[in-house]
Amino acid sequence: MTLINRFSVRILLFFISFYSTVLVAQENPIARQYGEQVLLSDLKDNLSIIASDALEGRKTGSRGQKMAAAFIRAHF
Incomplete structure (x- = not known):
């Protein structure tokens, strides 16, 4: 793989992992309840x-x- 392709794959994996973390956090009602109190x-x-x-x-x-x-x- 070229350097640009490896960089693109890393960026894509970062955004996928970040997005999945956000989705999991939003499904937790306790986290949502606490977040509304901050x-x-x-x-x-x-x-x-x-x-x-x-x-x-x-x-x-x-x-x-x-x-x-x-x-x-x-x-x-």
Whole structure:
């Protein structure tokens, strides 16, 4: 196979696998129910906290990373 054909096959397989994942997720009523409860404002608020400078960068093993982990553990 030529390089273009191999690339085309990989792209096609990627889209098929992505599309099948989306279809399976939509068939799950629990996932749909949870998805309807997620609000954009809540996502923005949580991301703002996790990305804030107060968490000092979140490098592995740092105080900021431990603070972010504690927030995620307490919130979720």
